[in-house]
Amino acid sequence: MINIILALGLVNHVVTALPSIVSERAPAAKQMGYISVSVATLWTTPSKPRPLVDAPALTNPADIDGWLSSMNVSQFLDLTDNSRTQTQALYGAQVGIISEQDGWYEVEAIGQPTPKDAIGYPGWVPTAQVSLDSSYGKLQSTKPFAAINNVATAPLYRDALMRDKYLEISYDTRLPVIAHIGGLIQVAVPGGGSAYLSAKHATVYGSVSKIPYPTGKDLVKAGKLFLGRPYLWGGASGFAFDCSGLTHTLYDAHGITIGRDADAQAGFTGHGTNVAQSDLQAGDLMYYATNISSSSSIYHVTMYIGNDEMIEAYNAGTPIRITPVRFGDNYWGAQRFLTH
Template identity: 40%
Template sequence: MNRIKYVTVLILSFFTLCLFGFSPHEASAGEREKTAYVDVAVATLWTEPGLLRNIDAPSALNPVEIDNWLQAMNYEDKLWLVGNLETQALYGSKVTIIEESGEWVKVAAANQPTPRNETGYPGWMPKKQLKLGRTFEKQHNRGLALVKAPKAWLYKDSKHHSKFMQVSFDTRLPLLQVKKDKVKVMTPGDGVKWMNKKDVSIHKGESQIPSPTGEDIVQSGKEFLGLPYLWAGMSGFGFDCSGFTYSMYHANGITIPRDSSIQAQFGRKVERDNLQPGDLLFFAYDNGKGKVHHVGMYIGFGKMIHSPNTSTHVRIDEIKTSGYGEEYAGARRYID
């Protein structure tokens, strides 16, 4: 097992075993009874059921209207989301159902490590945005199509005449067939669909995603320069700070914790004079001595790429920029 895959396994095992004393065998047995799959391009997870304002209605539909939702909100509307959203989960990703309340379910989003829940990141979402997906689940051993474009279209037909759904960067779908310029994939609840081959990378499975360099991860991040910030965002439609760093790593085959404060506890500590592209940079209250509240990614030459806050977008800044330089709290490396 190479070091990158070891980091992923170590983090997941730590949350499962060390924090909770939870048996992996018992977890998988329980999951089989309660798992479902996200059936919309991006599912938004809330802190409580039914918190939606009228303006948030497009985010709770199936099919979801994520662009309409984001474009309708002004700065104050987006700022209200802070503290009311937990995270997001992409099309086809697995969740474990924890609790139900009317038309809402509390789920744990798989592969988003957190000490808050051993099976994934918890939050509430509309039940209608999920599918049990037993047929979908059986297709996972056939190969993997991983979306590498910021956004990509699924088509109903092989000639790409009829669009079905636009999905995000880092979306993973079972691969059924590869042709010269297109691929056939399976969806959670709508059968077979087609994609442009140029929009995806093709792998035999998760473990076969090639080990990236730090520059690879930086290049992934640069594809999103100018993308507006979204609290709890985890997609090519909008990222928060740790959603951005998590997604750049995850799309390159490395699973790191979901939140910046936990990302700061794993990987390998790196001194400031030894930073390399791809290293994660952390910023904390009380001049860097308090709680970590922000993360960026080092790109070289004293600069970082990050998704700072609701008022702005994914951008490149000097580490020493006012508001960051004085709060620098250290760096972590998740790759060799």
């Protein structure tokens, strides 16, 4: 095992690298960029977005709510069946730019480790959704940050009177703090300038290490913020999640980095501790596989919340829900990532 210490802005301090299953490594990033829309979707290739259906997700600003509300179940399923989307990156998040092609950047989403790349999840985003503002990056690395951590999404305003809404941003979005003004937090934004958040929606931390270590109950409380939100293949925001996007984000918001995909989460050897059915505790992750002898065949992850129930982003057409635990033939096992 190798511990990789990240010094790339507002990313959790220590990431436990994936073991020998890492067989693909994306080319090294040539430049850092910063997401300049509420949520940027990382696509498998530039040709994967559907010309009409996915247009709202490709612009700046991106209309994520409009995109999600316009799709029917078959269109949501098509994202899965044709492997169109990979993951998402939040407003202000750092991405490593690997290459550029016809209005698209090939990027890696820093802080979302995967067997494809232990540093960040690879994919393609429109260049219009990425800022190259290096001054913002300096603020990321030197200023305290405001983290959206008690609502699924929150409004960001251009003005201190909160009359001019700029964007709706997601849970776990982190922005450098410029000042506190009454019940407002003035934050820096990618591309220059500033915007304002209600202090009711965010907590300010001096560094990621200052985020309080969570209890299982903390994770459960956070997970319930997203009940009823849509399932989205590759979803990793408060607007919509896939199964592992939900679990990854819940832990990330509490200062703990785990793998982005379900199999990668279970594959963090030395990081998670195997847990027996009889010993499940709130916050434990439960995995399901086509072959229970192999973590590489894991296809689904849920989070145990207590009382023989779990929270999950199950599939297209099924909103995020709480459901009784399942211990069928495809149950691979559970792991605990909380150490105290």
